[in-house]
Amino acid sequence: MYLSCLPSLVFIFAVFVVSILSAQADQWIRSDYILTMAKGQTDALDGFIQIGEDGSIVAIAAGAPEGVDAEAIIDARGKIVVPGFVSGHNHLWQSAFRGLASEQELYGWLAGLHWTYGEHFESGDMYNFTLYGALDQLAHGITTTLNHSQNIAPTYADYMEQFAAEMAAGQHFIFSYVLDSEEATAAGRKAKLVDLMDATAAIEDRHVCLGFGLHGTGIYRSIQRHHEEVALAKELDLDMQIHYLEEKAQSYEKGQAMFSDLSADGGVWDGLVYAHFIHVTDEILTASAAAGAKMIWNPLSNGRLASGLADIPKYLEAGLAIGMGVDGSASADVCDPFQNMRMGMYALRMRDSSAAVMSCYDILSLHTLQTAKVLEVADRVGSLEVGKYADFLIVTPEAPIFDPYATLILASSASDIESVWVRGVKQVADGELLHHDMGAIKAEVAQRIARIVQVESAAPDESAQVD
Numbered sequence: 001m002y003l004s005c006l007p008s009l010v011f012i013f014a015v016f017v018v019s020i021l022s023a024q025a026d027q028w029i030r031s032d033y034i035l036t037m038a039k040g041q042t043d044a045l046d047g048f049i050q051i052g053e054d055g056s057i058v059a060i061a062a063g064a065p066e067g068v069d070a071e072a073i074i075d076a077r078g079k080i081v082v083p084g085f086v087s088g089h090n091h092l093w094q095s096a097f098r099g100l101a102s103e104q105e106l107y108g109w110l111a112g113l114h115w116t117y118g119e120h121f122e123s124g125d126m127y128n129f130t131l132y133g134a135l136d137q138l139a140h141g142i143t144t145t146l147n148h149s150q151n152i153a154p155t156y157a158d159y160m161e162q163f164a165a166e167m168a169a170g171q172h173f174i175f176s177y178v179l180d181s182e183e184a185t186a187a188g189r190k191a192k193l194v195d196l197m198d199a200t201a202a203i204e205d206r207h208v209c210l211g212f213g214l215h216g217t218g219i220y221r222s223i224q225r226h227h228e229e230v231a232l233a234k235e236l237d238l239d240m241q242i243h244y245l246e247e248k249a250q251s252y253e254k255g256q257a258m259f260s261d262l263s264a265d266g267g268v269w270d271g272l273v274y275a276h277f278i279h280v281t282d283e284i285l286t287a288s289a290a291a292g293a294k295m296i297w298n299p300l301s302n303g304r305l306a307s308g309l310a311d312i313p314k315y316l317e318a319g320l321a322i323g324m325g326v327d328g329s330a331s332a333d334v335c336d337p338f339q340n341m342r343m344g345m346y347a348l349r350m351r352d353s354s355a356a357v358m359s360c361y362d363i364l365s366l367h368t369l370q371t372a373k374v375l376e377v378a379d380r381v382g383s384l385e386v387g388k389y390a391d392f393l394i395v396t397p398e399a400p401i402f403d404p405y406a407t408l409i410l411a412s413s414a415s416d417i418e419s420v421w422v423r424g425v426k427q428v429a430d431g432e433l434l435h436h437d438m439g440a441i442k443a444e445v446a447q448r449i450a451r452i453v454q455v456e457s458a459a460p461d462e463s464a465q466v467d
């Protein structure tokens with residue numbers, strides 16, 4: 001059933017997305033504060049960006065564009081132009097469950113969310129919840145996300161609604177895929193993923209899927225599954241992301257003890273990305289950095305769930321590649337990269353009583369180019385450079401600018417975003433989604449949540465298992 005319905009499902013939503021990202025004439029953006037985040041360019045550029053009809057950047061240079069009609073230039077002088085944020089770890093469907101289990105740490109929160117409501121999902125829930133999460137991120141300035149999808153819905157078709165929703169949202173994404181455990185063999189599990197990748201590759205360009213990865217579940221299931229996933233990731237040249245050493249109360253010692261098994265036979269390599277990676281030992285840190293493994297830091301979620309503070313300066317010193325994520329929308333209940341950057345930077349500054357521990361430039365780089373590098377999409381997103389997609393924000397500063405990086409990081413919020421652009425197409429203006437009816441989507445989500453809550457209260461069942 002899945003194999004026959006998927007390509008048509010992908011195609012239907014791809015057609016819709018093509019209309020969101022349809023080609024248009026060249027555009028020019030003029031600003032005196034373009035923060036390109038390109039390597040080596042730390043001074044704000046007083047200049048312009050030219051966007052080609054395919055939505056990529058064809059020129060970026062100082063001064064004003066020459067020979068261009070003034071009416072064709074979008075005047076953002078006095079405003080800050082910055083790459084769209086990249087979020088390296090997210091569970092978009094969780095957006096429907098914000099504020100839940102507020103007094104709990106990770107396992108109590110999982111019990112209050114996944115293990116309470118997951119088994120009551122029905123068709124359409126994953127689609128609407130994921131769409132809501134993706135659009136909410138877009139409105140907060142996240143133009144590329146890695147959706148660490150989760151298999152909590154009753155059927156595989158329900159699970160795949162997460163992919164369809166992202167194809168429709170208009171936000172660039174990488175789909176972190178869970179192998180289908182309903183398939184009895186490794187070959188069967190692989191075939192489903194390969195089929196999805198092939199169906200996506202066959203779609204005409206201008207869709208928003210930047211690629212695939214694996215959501216490694218062996219860490220919860222078995223070492224054998226971990227090594228099956230590692231072998232498949234390497235065979236298909238995919239990165240694999242795993243939750244690792246996230247919380248302190250129940251599992252970190254067990255997780256530390258697992259490292260020798262996880263890393264055996266090349267199980268930790270330069271395609272492995274840890275989400276969280278807080279409670280490490282020196283041995284695990286050193287071995288991971290030496291193997292080229294990477295991590296996604298999620299300070300908002302780590303604060304909300306009392307998970308702990310990753311020692312980012314120490315990890316950077318050890319040579320670990322680090323990106324940032326806002327995590328699932330019910331553990332960082334507002335998917336706001338401005339909050340995420342401040343939470344992370346301020347926590348480190350508080351801990352060390354030192355402002356030198358993390359600069360405004362460095363935290364912005366972590367949430368843009370460095371995350372794109374970790375996700376291996378820096379050839380297309382993460383900085384404003386010729387050849388990359390024109391994914392950017394125009395931010396209206398709240399206050400006079402002394403240092404645009406400081407104004408952006410310390411004195412701006414998502415509410416100061418004037419517009420959000422993906423591939424040269426304006427997606428959000430003054431907080432409003434331009435290609436979706438967010439009011440209708442919120443109403444649909446509320447209705448679906450009300451049904452799930454009612455079913456749960458009528459027939460509680462604590463037997464659900466989750467990836």
Ligand SMILES: [Zn+2]
Pocket residue numbers: 089090091148243275327328
């Ligand atoms: Zn997560």
